[in-house]
Amino acid sequence: MNIKSQRVFTTLVVVCSFSFLITTVQFAHARAPEVGVQPQPQFRPRFTHQFRIDPDDQEDYMTGETPEGDQKYIKPQQNGDGYESDGSEFSDFEASEERWENSVTPEDGCFEILPYWTWVGTVKPVLNWGYRSDAGANPLCAVANGATAEFTIAGEKKVVTAHKDRDIWRADSPLDGCETRDLGAELIEYQITGMPAPARVVMPPCAKSKEVQFTFLADTQKAPWIAEVFSNILAKLPSQFVLHGGDHVQTGGNRGMWRQFFRAMRPMLGNQAIVSAIGNHDYRDSGKQARNYSEFFDVEPDKAFYVVEAGPVRLFVLNSNFYLKRIDIEEQVKWLESALAVPAQWKIVAFHHPPFSNGIGHLPLPFLSKEHLKIRTYLLPLFEQMGVDLVLNGHTHLFERARNNGIEFMTTGAAGGRMGPFGRRNSKVFFSAQKRTAFWLSADDRHLEVQVLGQSGEVVDTWVKAKSIFSRDVSLPFSIAPGR
Ligand SMILES: [Fe+2]
Numbered sequence: 329m330n331i332k333s334q335r336v337f338t339t340l341v342v343v344c345s346f347s348f349l350i351t352t353v354q355f356a357h358a359r360a361p362e363v364g365v366q367p368q369p370q371f372r373p374r375f376t377h378q379f380r381i382d383p384d385d386q387e388d389y390m391t392g393e394t395p396e397g398d399q400k401y402i403k404p405q406q407n408g409d410g411y412e413s414d415g416s417e418f419s420d421f422e423a424s425e426e427r428w429e430n431s432v433t434p435e436d437g438c439f440e441i442l443p444y445w446t447w448v449g450t451v452k453p454v455l456n457w458g459y460r461s462d463a464g465a466n467p468l469c470a471v472a473n474g475a476t477a478e479f480t481i482a483g484e485k486k487v488v489t490a491h492k493d494r495d496i497w498r499a500d501s502p503l504d505g506c507e508t509r510d511l512g513a514e515l516i517e518y519q520i521t522g523m524p525a526p527a528r529v530v531m532p533p534c535a536k537s538k539e540v541q542f543t544f545l546a547d548t549q550k551a552p553w554i555a556e557v558f559s560n561i562l563a564k565l566p567s568q569f570v571l572h573g574g575d576h577v578q579t580g581g582n583r584g585m586w587r588q589f590f591r592a593m594r595p596m597l598g599n600q601a602i603v604s605a606i607g608n609h610d611y612r613d614s615g616k617q618a619r620n621y622s623e624f625f626d627v628e629p630d631k632a633f634y635v636v637e638a639g640p641v642r643l644f645v646l647n648s649n650f651y652l653k654r655i656d657i658e659e660q661v662k663w664l665e666s667a668l669a670v671p672a673q674w675k676i677v678a679f680h681h682p683p684f685s686n687g688i689g690h691l692p693l694p695f696l697s698k699e700h701l702k703i704r705t706y707l708l709p710l711f712e713q714m715g716v717d718l719v720l721n722g723h724t725h726l727f728e729r730a731r732n733n734g735i736e737f738m739t740t741g742a743a744g745g746r747m748g749p750f751g752r753r754n755s756k757v758f759f760s761a762q763k764r765t766a767f768w769l770s771a772d773d774r775h776l777e778v779q780v781l782g783q784s785g786e787v788v789d790t791w792v793k794a795k796s797i798f799s800r801d802v803s804l805p806f807s808i809a810p811g812r
Pocket of ligand 1: 680722
C-alpha cells in the first residue's frame, strides 16, 4: 500500500468511526425515556394531495389520520406544491361537536322538529312541525286526533286542519304575502297544538311588494353551533325570508343531523320562511334519494328548481347536483329560458355549486368537477343573455367573489362546514378567503345591495348595483385578510 492509499484508507476509517458514533448517540437519545412526561397521542397528518373521493360526488377533501387509524378532516396549509396540517382544526371541531350533542333543549317539548316555515316553490308559505314519537303519552301534546293550527291575521282567527306527510305535519298559511298585506298586516300570529304560546311569522313578499330584504347562508352542514351563531345574527335583521344555498346537513340520511339543523336555525325559521336550494350533502342517503330533504321541505328533490317572486326581485333557485345523472341540466335550461323571459327589475339565481372558485377539488386539477363545467357551458350563456344580475352559491366553503361578463358571483363561506382549502387560482375570482359569512340582501326599484357579514355580525364586504343610473361596486375586501 503506497502513501496515497494509506491516507485514503485512514480517512475512510475516521469518517466511518465518526458516523457510527453520531448514529449511536442519536439512537440512544431517541430511545431515552422522558422523565415525568406521559406519552401523548400525536396527530399524524398525511401530506401532499391526500384526497378522499366519493366516485359519484367528486367531492374531495384532505384527510389526516388519528393514532387510532380514523380518517379525519384536516385544515391544510399550502406548502410548496403540497399541503400539510397539524390537525388543530380537527381537535377544536370535535370538542364543539360533543358539547352540542350534549346540550339540553327544554323548549323542544312535544316536538321532534320545532315549527318552521317553508316557501319552497309554493305561493303561500307553509307551517311545518314534527311531533316526538312519545308525544302521544303527553296529554298536552294531543296528537291522537290529528293536529290543527290556529292563525290570526289582522285580528281575525282561522283554524286550519293540518295534514301529515311521513312524520311531518303541515298547514298552509290561509293567505299569501300579497293577501296578508292587502289586509294591512305583514305578520301572522300562529299557534299549534302543544305549543306553549303563540308565535309570529313575517309573511314573505309578493310580486306587488315595492322592496324586499332577505338573508342568505349555506353549508351549515357540519357545525350547528356555528349555524346557530349566524341564525341569531340574521334573525335580528329586517328580512322577509331566508335563502339557504344547500348542504343543510353533513349527511342527508341522518335524521339526528336534521334535528340539529332545525334547532340551530330556530331563531329564524320560527319567524320567517326558508327558501332552499338543495346541495350534494342533502342527497347523502342510500341511493342518493334525499328522502329527509324531501320530507322536511315537501318537494321532490330532483325537481327542486323554482322561482319566487319577491317584489322587485325574481329569485331563481336551481338544483345544480349534475353529478347525479338523473338531474337533467337541459330540463332546467328549458324551464329557465321561459322563466327568465318574464321582465323583472332584478334577476338573482341561486344554486349550490359555484361556476368559478379557487377551492381545491372544486374546479382545478387534479379533479375537474362535471357540474361546474356544465354550469359554465349551459347556464352561464343563458344568464348573460337574459340579464341576470347576481348569482349566489355555496359549496366551496370559501367566501369568494367573481365577475364575468357583467354578472356578479358571490359565494358565501360555510356557515358550519369546515373551511375549504385553496386550490389553483381561477382567473374570474378576484377575492377569495377562508372566512365564514352570511349575506343580507336588500332591493328596491333602483338598488340591489349585498352586505357580507362575519361571525360577529360585522360587515366585511358590500356590493351595490344601481341599475337605472349606473352600475358600481363598493368592495371593502381589505377588512378581511386576503385569502391568497
Ligand atoms: Fe356541497
